[in-house]
Amino acid sequence: xxxxxxxxxxxxxxxxxxxxxxxxxxxxxxxxxxxxxxxxxxxxxxxxxxxxxxxxxxxxxxxxxxxxxxxxxxxxxxxxxxxxxxxxxxxxxxxxxxxxxxxxxxxxxxxxxxxxxxxxxxxxxxxxxxxxxxxxxxxxxxxxxxxxxxxxxxxxxxxxxxxxxxxxxxxxxxxxxxxxxxxxxxxxxxxxxxxxxxxxxxxxxxxxxxxxxxxxxxxxxxxxxxxxxxxxxxxxxxxxxxxxxxxxxxxxxxxxxxxxxxxxxxxxxxxxxxxxxxxxxxxxxxxxxxxxxxxxx
Numbered sequence: 001x002x003x004x005x006x007x008x009x010x011x012x013x014x015x016x017x018x019x020x021x022x023x024x025x026x027x028x029x030x031x032x033x034x035x036x037x038x039x040x041x042x043x044x045x046x047x048x049x050x051x052x053x054x055x056x057x058x059x060x061x062x063x064x065x066x067x068x069x070x071x072x073x074x075x076x077x078x079x080x081x082x083x084x085x086x087x088x089x090x091x092x093x094x095x096x097x098x099x100x101x102x103x104x105x106x107x108x109x110x111x112x113x114x115x116x117x118x119x120x121x122x123x124x125x126x127x128x129x130x131x132x133x134x135x136x137x138x139x140x141x142x143x144x145x146x147x148x149x150x151x152x153x154x155x156x157x158x159x160x161x162x163x164x165x166x167x168x169x170x171x172x173x174x175x176x177x178x179x180x181x182x183x184x185x186x187x188x189x190x191x192x193x194x195x196x197x198x199x200x201x202x203x204x205x206x207x208x209x210x211x212x213x214x215x216x217x218x219x220x221x222x223x224x225x226x227x228x229x230x231x232x233x234x235x236x237x238x239x240x241x242x243x244x245x246x247x248x249x250x251x252x253x254x255x256x257x258x259x260x261x262x263x264x265x266x267x268x269x270x271x272x273x274x275x276x277x278x279x280x281x282x283x284x285x286x287x288x289x290x291x292x293x294x295x296x297x
Contacts, residue, residue, distance in 0.1 A: 019228040020294065026056045027291040029095060030260045033087040034287060036107040038280040042116070043108065045283075046258040046270040048088035050192045050225070051159060054253055055092045057231040058157060067097035070124035076154050077127045077143050081136020082161035082190060083117035084272065089126075090114050098125035134167025136160060137187060141173050144182040144248075155242070158187045163195025166204045171216070177248040178217030185248040186238045187213075190225060192257040196271045213250045225253030261286050 030049050037043035059065070063076040080089050087107060093099045099114070106112035113122040117131030128139045140158035147154050164170065177185055189209055197203045206212075210220040219241050223230040231253065238249040257271070258264030261283040275283055 022228045024294045026053045029091040031287045032091040036087050037274050039105045040108040041274045044084045044272045047085045049259045050255045050257050051085050051190045052088045053226045059092050062235045077156045079136045079140045079158040083130035093125045133164040134169035137173040144185040156185045162191045165206050174216045182248045183242045183245050187250040189252050192255040194257040194268045198268045210252045219247050219249040221251045225255035
């Protein structure tokens with residue numbers, strides 16, 4: 001069940017104004033993630049802001065899910081392989097109704113459900129615990145195989161980081177998915193070109209990720225990871241390709257680390273660092289201005 005539009009795929013006649021609610025939501029939720037990270041003085045703002053639009057496109061428009069029935073068997077499954085982007089996922093799950101808003105400022109605190117990485121035991125909407133990079137795609141492959149055995153038409157989505165694609169587990173899973181013809185599996189790579197130690201191509205070059213997945217037998221699509229029209233069209237095309245029953249699909253989403261806060265954008269140092277008081281005030285001012293502009297205030 002799609003939360004905003006009642007349709008799990010992008011409509012062919014959608015106008016630019018139809019994407020505005022998703023832009024507004026993403027702008028709002030970047031502010032929520034910022035507040036969570038600032039309050040606990042721990043977390044990953046760069047990656048959370050980078051993937052926010054992807055998460056909104058999936059949860060607010062594209063995926064089938066029922067917040068009032070989180071264990072609904074027919075739901076699409078989502079794996080947050082880049083688990084350190086948890087503040088972004090938590091913000092989206094709060095907006096969708098899976099997490100109470102009064103838990104917002106409990107991130108990374110003692111006895112909180114909102115751990116530093118998503119834990120399925122404590123949070124509705126989280127199908128698998130993640131955090132150890134490189135393992136999420138393997139989990140998604142297993143889910144897709146299990147759903148096939150259940151004769152389910154549910155889709156499986158896995159969001160990975162580009163630095164994470166340096167891990168060997170990713171490529172073992174990338175080989176397994178086409179072998180088993182898991183056409184209902186869609187992987188999404190947050191290609192922001194930065195990881196905790198700097199430029200991905202200097203740390204360990206991943207090169208053309210799309211070409212690599214294609215060599216393993218995947219359909220490859222590309223999208224601007226901050227453009228809802230492109231993201232939703234790519235997700236819609238992945239659904240269409242699924243009907244072939246032959247290949248999984250990967251969407252390489254070009255993103256900006258720290259998107260939305262000028263002094264965080266494309267700066268590896270903001271991968272996993274909380275802002276101080278002054279930085280928080282400056283970042284909040286920028287995010288609030290963007291949100292207010294989108295809201296027409």
